[in-house]
Amino acid sequence: EAGVVQSPRYKIIEKKQPVAFWCNPISGHNTLYWYRQNLGQGPELLIRYENEEAVDDSQLPKDRFSAERLKGVDSTLKIQPAELGDSAVYLCASSLGLGVTDTQYFGPGTRLTVL
Amino acid sequence: GENVEQHPSTLSVQEGDSAVIKCTYSDSASNYFPWYKQELGKRPQLIIDIRSNVGEKKDQRIAVTLNKTAKHFSLHITETQPEDSAVYFCAASMNGNQFYFGTGTSLTVIP
Numbered sequence: 672e673a674g675v676v677q678s679p680r681y682k683i684i685e686k687k688q689p690v691a692f693w694c695n696p697i698s699g700h701n702t703l704y705w706y707r708q709n710l711g712q713g714p715e716l717l718i719r720y721e722n723e724e725a726v727d728d729s730q731l732p733k734d735r736f737s738a739e740r741l742k743g744v745d746s747t748l749k750i751q752p753a754e755l756g757d758s759a760v761y762l763c764a765s766s767l768g769l770g771v772t773d774t775q776y777f778g779p780g781t782r783l784t785v786l
Numbered sequence: 787g788e789n790v791e792q793h794p795s796t797l798s799v800q801e802g803d804s805a806v807i808k809c810t811y812s813d814s815a816s817n818y819f820p821w822y823k824q825e826l827g828k829r830p831q832l833i834i835d836i837r838s839n840v841g842e843k844k845d846q847r848i849a850v851t852l853n854k855t856a857k858h859f860s861l862h863i864t865e866t867q868p869e870d871s872a873v874y875f876c877a878a879s880m881n882g883n884q885f886y887f888g889t890g891t892s893l894t895v896i897p
Contacts, residue, residue: 675829704885713792713875713887714830727884762829766882773882775820777829 673697675778677763683784689751692781696744696765703740704775705748706762714762714777720746721768753785788813790878792888799866800896807891809876810858816878819859820885821850825872833874834861866895 676695684690696703701722706714717736719727722743731738735754740746750757760780766773789812799805811819817838822830836843836850836859843850847866852859863870876888 702882711890713790713877713890714885715887716884719884768882773818774832774835775882775885776832777822779829 675763675765675776677761677778677781679781680779681782681784683786684753685786686755687752689749690753690783691750692748692761692763692783694746694748694763694778696746696763697776699767700765700776701743701768702766702773703746704764704766705738705746706764708760708762708780710759717748717761750783753783755785758783758785788816788878788880788884788886790876790886790888792876792891794891795889796892796894798894798896801866801868803866805861805863805866805870805893805895807861807874807876807893808858809860809878809888810856811878811886812857813878813880814854814857815880816886818879818882819850819852820877820879821848821861822875822877823872824875824890830875863893866893868895868897871895 703720705717708714718731720740738748762780763778764775766775792809820835823833824830847864849862873890875890877885879885
């Protein structure tokens, strides 16, 4: 079974530039999460989707961040414009979406460096 | 919202010794507690989890205990090996929805 796929793995951009990250969850997984992980810290949730619906985006900085999951499968996370403080690893994760017994699987992440 | 605290932030043990990492949580409604291992530059990997209807779970050299009354749970690694060296994260979740992560413990196993 293929795991969660993310691309690109690394991205270096200058501040004020836009950037986009892509995630393909495990087949059949209804729930998709985007996390940001700063160096030496645990992942922090940005947004959670149940199928194509964003059910928790309270931690997403909506002035510059946006996300979509149009057909309830792949998802894209965008930052426009990027700031120096956005440098981090952006992790995508997915789970079946069954509730208590749900196990969350992470992708390899995209390491973003903003210069 | 939920607040998860994790201790210690760094831990060094001799190969063969045991390692214990502790987490506390604040929301009594949390009922699912996974532990992840993250090697440098790699994705977090689930190593063990426990649900609120269970007090202890063991998988070979790894065990997790949960004290719902005190709202804390711990990871125990016995007979540590150099390949156990990594950062370990605990997390708390209610019904597998939003996951709140601890700040991580960097474990070093000294050969």
